[in-house]
Amino acid sequence: MFHDPLMPAAPRCAEVTAEVLSNSPVNGEYRLMELAAPPEVLECHPGQFFQLLCPTSGADQPYLRRPMSIYGYDAAAGRLQFLYKIAGAGTRGLATLRPGDGLNVLGPLGVGFSMPPEWRNLMLVARGVGLATLAPLAKLAQAEGRRLTAICSARRADLAMSTDLFRSYGAEVIVVTDADGSSSVESLRALIGGRIAAGQVDAFYTCGSSRLLRLLQELGAAHGIPGEIAMEQQMACGIGMCQACVRSFRVGDQIVQRRVCREGPVFPIAEAMA
Amino acid sequence: MSDLSTKIGRLTLQNPIMPASGTFSEDLAAVFDLDRIGAHVLKTITAETRSGNPTPRVCELPGGMLNAIGIPSKGIDYFREHALPFWARYSAPLVVSISAHSAAEFATLARAVSLPGVAAIEANISCPNIEADGKAFAMSPESTEAVMRALRGATDLPLWAKLTPNTGEPIEVAQAAEAAGADALVVANTVLGMAIDIESRRPRLGNVMGGMSGPAIKPIALRMTYQCARAVAIPVIGCGGIATLDDVLEFLIAGARAVQVGTETFRSPTVMLRLIEALDQWMAARGIGSLDQIIGTIAAEADEAARHWGAAS
Ligand SMILES: Cc1cc2nc3c(=O)[nH]c(=O)nc-3n(C[C@H](O)[C@H](O)[C@H](O)COP(=O)(O)OP(=O)(O)OC[C@H]3O[C@@H](n4cnc5c(N)ncnc54)[C@H](O)[C@@H]3O)c2cc1C
Ligand SMILES: Cc1cc2nc3c(=O)[nH]c(=O)nc-3n(C[C@H](O)[C@H](O)[C@H](O)COP(=O)(O)O)c2cc1C
Ligand code: FES
16 A cells, blocks of 8 residues: 555555355365455465454354465455465354355465465475465466466365365475474475476475474574465454564564564564464 | 544544554554554653563463563653654554653653654553552552653643552552643553462563463453553553454443553454444444443442442542
């Protein structure tokens, strides 16, 4: 709205009521919700999120909104998708929504992933619901003609999320699991190290897990590979007003506080602190 | 269109709906045209830079939330060089909220923010006073009077005193602020509270205790607004749990000349606009031409009953 070099205003977002088209389990743990949404909330960028005003259900009275990454968006079709895990009052409320119900959404919010031209070979490493956050990134990577390797971590192979989706965007998908030990830090270090040695990694993308973050920071520092991480923090407003969502970041030799909802949720891997 | 304008001392606001400090920032400009609200009340600033409290800084409760954000502040230089120029593009009056740990520091900061472009100073005297073992200034009439006198001596701008509902002497505190030269009272700040996670047995806030806000505190803020509006001649601005048109009307009827909307903006960033439109329609539908036909019009029976509760002076 404004272009003030001193204090850039946030990109536009809107509060709208969207219509639920579907809301059904994807596997034992996750649900996929598709909404019909108006154009003013569909100028999205991968890595951005929405704040959902979750409905009350029974004893659950979620008061504040809940942040949820954009799993998919299609401005032409007027569609918006979220992939979520039922964790408590808010997400339990979301799970009660049926086709035809309305859901008040606020967004798109925050600063998403960047994809500088020199990042030709992308490696995406994530686990669980973190894969939801990275799904739109895979679509963008395909559109931009980048090579993409997606390492999807899960407890068991059947719980690995979105692998078909990543494949449909042309990614090479590698599933690693706790069950066979391939998701351990040592195994991953060897796997990713091999790809780096073969010159197949220009940048990393990840989210969530502090274990993965530390590993990618270590590999990134050793091999000069940049990358970005989508981070979480408890939020109240989601648009930058309340300062509830700050985290610490290491910038040079200083520790600075940044708002996950406004300066983030995507940050340079090198600056993030687990 | 009804006339929604209201006077807070020598300031005229185009409507009585404004944000509460700490629940508003330039980021809201991404959602709507900020010139539509009655005033712009900024997050409290301090003279020095401060980083604020540890996380978790908020926790949710039925009908509200607790916060212990602290007052992260980029300091006075940042305010002068960045915030002030940003807000200059708007015509809504700019209200700068300040805080300090002693009367003298408060006065110094008030002098420093008395700049062109600033329409009023809101003194957040609900914060700890280091000269009184960390007890908030607005807990007692004596410390309220001392800090407001120091502030009065430091600035010619309209001075609003933001009171705390945690005091047992709301009327005396309100009168002390008025006697010391406050131009208006903001009633009130958050209610001190606490929450514990029973599984981890840890406090749910990094800072252990925090301020409760949202609809759950509305009756407390409304009661105190009523008490203060009866006890002083200066305007009272109601604040606490306001989310609906009915809430706004209750505060106006109790005697508030304007209201501040805080936590509800987190749930619905456009709520202030909806309240302005709803108030306009409500007045138009009843043929009410101005807010003076609403403000302080509480039924007379209330007066008699209030005396028993010490609401009258
Ligand atoms: C930017 C961002 C994107 C996210 N994207 C997704 C996603 O795509 N899919 C998904 O399933 N989850 C996502 N999460 C996590 C999701 O917001 C939480 O699982 C959800 O808020 C839990 O709410 P609840 O009421 O169901 O659970 P409760 O545990 O009852 O929540 C209680 C409180 O804790 C907060 N909270 C709990 N867990 C988290 C968390 N991990 N992050 C932030 N606040 C939390 C809630 O907001 C609430 O205030 C995201 C979080 C952030 C910050
Ligand atoms: C996250 C948060 C931060 C706040 N920060 C400040 C502040 O910096 N200064 C202040 O005077 N009040 C602050 N407040 C209090 C509000 O201005 C308001 O007085 C209080 O929340 C009650 O109103 P509400 O129920 O409408 O939120 C804060 C409240 C919240 C929820
Ligand atoms: S959640 Fe309010 S500033 Fe980030």
